[in-house]
Amino acid sequence: MREELPPEGPPHFEIRVLPDPAEAAIAAARELVATATDSFHDHGVFRPAFSGGSTPRLLFDALAGAAFRSLVAWSRARVFFVDERCVPPDDERSNYRLAKEHLLGPLGVPPENVFRMRGEEKPHRAAREYEEALAEEFGSGERAPVLDFALLGLGTDGHTASLFPGTRAVEETQRNVVENYVPKLGEWRLTLTLPVLNAARRAVFLVVGKEKRDAVAAVVRAEPGRADLPASLVRPPRGSLVWIVDEAAASSL
Numbered sequence: 001m002r003e004e005l006p007p008e009g010p011p012h013f014e015i016r017v018l019p020d021p022a023e024a025a026i027a028a029a030r031e032l033v034a035t036a037t038d039s040f041h042d043h044g045v046f047r048p049a050f051s052g053g054s055t056p057r058l059l060f061d062a063l064a065g066a067a068f069r070s071l072v073a074w075s076r077a078r079v080f081f082v083d084e085r086c087v088p089p090d091d092e093r094s095n096y097r098l099a100k101e102h103l104l105g106p107l108g109v110p111p112e113n114v115f116r117m118r119g120e121e122k123p124h125r126a127a128r129e130y131e132e133a134l135a136e137e138f139g140s141g142e143r144a145p146v147l148d149f150a151l152l153g154l155g156t157d158g159h160t161a162s163l164f165p166g167t168r169a170v171e172e173t174q175r176n177v178v179e180n181y182v183p184k185l186g187e188w189r190l191t192l193t194l195p196v197l198n199a200a201r202r203a204v205f206l207v208v209g210k211e212k213r214d215a216v217a218a219v220v221r222a223e224p225g226r227a228d229l230p231a232s233l234v235r236p237p238r239g240s241l242v243w244i245v246d247e248a249a250a251s252s253l
C-alpha cells in the first residue's frame with residue numbers, strides 16, 4: 001500500500017514572483033539547470049518530465065537560447081512527459097510536438113533519450129505502454145518512479161497535468177500513468193498520476209497571466225486533500241515544490 005502524504009507538505013516549498021512571463025521563464029530555466037547539475041552529479045543522469053499547454057514554450061525557448069543551451073548535458077538527459085493529448089505526434093495539439101519543435105530539436109536531444117506518450121494509440125494501450133517504459137527506466141518496484149524535475153502548469157479550474165477536477169485519474173493511487181476521460185473537453189488524455197508527481201525530487205509549477213490569479217491563490221492556500229483542486233494535491237513529501245509565477249498570476253495572493 002502506498003504511503004499517504006504528510007499534511008504538513010513538502011520539506012521545501014517556495015513561491016517566486018517575477019515581473020513578467022519572460023522573467024518567469026528564465027527563473028524556471030535556472031531552476032532546471034540547477035536540478036540537472038545536481039542530478040548528473042548525484043546519479044549521473046537527468047530525468048525531467050514536461051507538461052504541455054502553451055506556457056512550457058516560454059521555458060523551452062529560454063533553454064534552447066544562447067544563455068542556457070550549453071548549461072545542460074542534454075545528450076545525457078532522458079526526457080519524459082507529464083501528460084499528453086490523444087493525438088498523433090505531428091498534431092498541433094501534441095505536447096510532444098511542442099517539446100520537439102522548441103526544445104528537443106533545437107538542442108539535438110537524441111531521439112532514443114526521449115520517451116513520449118503515444119497519443120495516437122488507443123488510450124488504454126498508450127497508458128500501459130508508458131507504464132512499462134517507466135518500469136524499464138526506473139524499475140518496477142512498489143515505489144513510484146522518481147523524476148528529477150516535473151514541470152507543471154495550472155488550469156483556471158485548478159487542474160494540473162491532465163488531472164482535471166472530478167475525473168477518475170485524480171483518485172488513482174496505484175498506477176503511474178492512466179488514460180483519463182475529461183468530460184468538459186470531450187476527450188481522452190494520458191497523464192502521470194499524483195503518486196509520480198509527488199515522488200519527484202523537484203516539482204516546479206510555471207504559471208503566468210492574470211487569468212490564472214484566482215486559481216493560483218486557491219491552490220497555494222488550499223488545505224490538504226482538496227480533490228476539487230488537483231494541483232493542490234502536488235506536495236512531494238521528500239522533494240521540493242517551487243511555484244514560479246509572474247506578477248499578474250500572483251496578483252490574488
Ligand code: 6PG
Binds near residue numbers: 085162
Ligand atoms: C496540457 C497540460 C495542462 C496545462 C494547463 C495550463 O497538456 O494541457 O499539461 O495541465 O499545463 O492546462 O495550460 P497553459 O499553459 O496553456 O495555460
